Amino acid sequence: MSTASSWSVALLGMEGTLVEVEAAIGAGLPRTVLVGLPDAALYEARDRCRAAVAGAGLSWPSQLLTINLTPASLPKAGSHYDLAIVAAVLAAAGVVPRGIASASVLVGEVGLDGRVRPVSGVLPALLAAREAGIETAIVPAPQIREAQLVSGITIWGVACLDDLIEVLHGRPVLGQPDQDAAEGATTSAGPRPDxxxxxxxxxxxxxxxxxxxxxxxxxxxxxxxxxxxxxxxxxxxxxxxxxxxxxxxxxxxxxxxxxxxxxxxxxxxxxxxxxxxxxxxxxxxxxxxxxxxxxxxxxxxxxxxxx
Missing domain, CATH: 3.40.50.300 (P-loop containing nucleotide triphosphate hydrolases)
Structure with missing residues (x-):
């Protein structure tokens, strides 16, 4: 049996709990099992992630694939677990090394063509990850500026699964904005009523x-x-x-x-x-x-x- 893991975050209001996403590939009929109290949107991630991996020109495991979300007793909701699921599955299949995936928190939804889409709650999710000691985060490229508002954690933005594979191999992706500049930025409120x-x-x-x-x-x-x-x-x-x-x-x-x-x-x-x-x-x-x-x-x- 081949196993690998990655991290994501379960949000309850502004409070976040770190969730370990485990993938195990073993003998059995080809199917994907997702366990760990997922809601409907998360349960559908099985098919969404399989199609995204195929859209990126990669192969989904042809054996029994079990994906476990730990802690299993914690209800989990939303599509932001997609990126962590894909990373864990690719690491278990040997497509990418296990090291970076197992030490990073990943937040983002994947499309059927392999694109990585923005999700809500990136900022509180990364605040929770930092409190838990995670030092690296991978987020959708359009939200990298938002993620970089959290100091003390290295942020990588990915626009598609090809970018994700590059990052998980430890190779830099072009076009990453400067983190120090993002941390000091301020959202413009426009002209104020006087x-x-x-x-x-x-x-x-x-x-x-x-x-x-x-x-x-x-x-x-x-x-x-x-x-x-x-x-x-x-x-x-x-x-x-x-x-x-x-x-x-x-x-x-x-x-x-x-x-x-x-x-x-x-x-x-x-x-x-x-x-x-x-x-x-x-x-x-x-x-x-x-x-x-x-x-x-x-x-x-x-x-x-x-x-």
Missing amino acids: LADVRGQTEACWAVEVAAAGGHHIFLHGAPGVGKSMLAERLPGLLPDLPDEHALEVSALHSLVGAELSGGLIRRPPFSCPHHNASIAALVGGGARIARPGAVSLAHRGVLFLD
């Missing part, structure tokens, strides 16, 4: 300034059209930029909902304004197997405006 745009409303503007200075809650009362929403939208512009620790928290939360972080950490305090008909789930977040943040969480370290 309190100077408000005409009149002197007392209301003063109240907004006091709320911003002291971190207070504020209640805006008035007839429709007098400028309550306009004032609330300008409150974040009075707040200072977030320090590194807070910016990383906010960026990780927004990564869970697929926010674009290629420009760097979110330094400006966020502004969340849910619709007045928003459901409880939209406000507080949640989910059956994958917890997703709601409007309240997305306002973390910023402003939540309830109209």
